[in-house]
Amino acid sequence: MKPDPSVSSSAAATERAGAALAARLRAGDVVLLEGDLAAGKTTLVRGLVVGLGGSAEDVSSPSFVLVQSYPCAAVGVQRLHHIDLYRLADQLPELRALGLEEFLSDPAAIIAVEWPKDTLAAWIPADSRVWHCRLTLLDGGARRIEITPPE
Known part of the structure; x- marks a missing residue:
């Protein structure tokens, strides 16, 4: 499917893009986030969490802990x-040590993965819808956000 591109000129706009995407997601969906360092992947996830009824203040990059789980209030x-x-x-x-299989098979969760690895595809349950998000840094600090919905 063709990506749906937009341009974000601020962190707030990137969060709004995440919240808009959240409205299209359902439990079991997997969102694969790709882009350069500091491209706004975690900021987009913050918007996802807010769009799902969670708290923006809770969201931080899981770079050092590898996984963060956020409660959501969406139906x-x-x-x-x-x-x-x-x-x-x-x-x-x-x-396996990370417990990736358990996270990906959580039927009541949405999974957002930064820096997805090639082997990840084999672990995603067959009934999961997979969304692809690519964030690209542009001149002047803006970001291009391309969201490709599942086929």
Whole structure:
């Protein structure tokens, strides 16, 4: 499917893009976030959490803890698992130790994955809808956000 692009000129606009995406998601969905360092991936996740009825203040980058889980109040969605695979090699033992299979199979959650790895595709349940988000830094601090919905 063709991506739906937009341009964000601020963190607040990136959060609004995340909140707008949240309205399209349902429990079991997986959102794969790609982009350069500081492109706004965690900011977009903050918008997802807010759009799902959670608290923006709770959201921080999971770079060092690898996974953050946020409670949500949206109908049918109890939590969002925010996973950052940047520091992990593309190896099964590390992903298993993280508990990735359990997070991805949580039927009451939406999963947002920064820096998705090639091996991740094999772990995503067949009935999950997979969204692709690419954030690109532009001149002047703006960001291009391309969201590709599931096919």
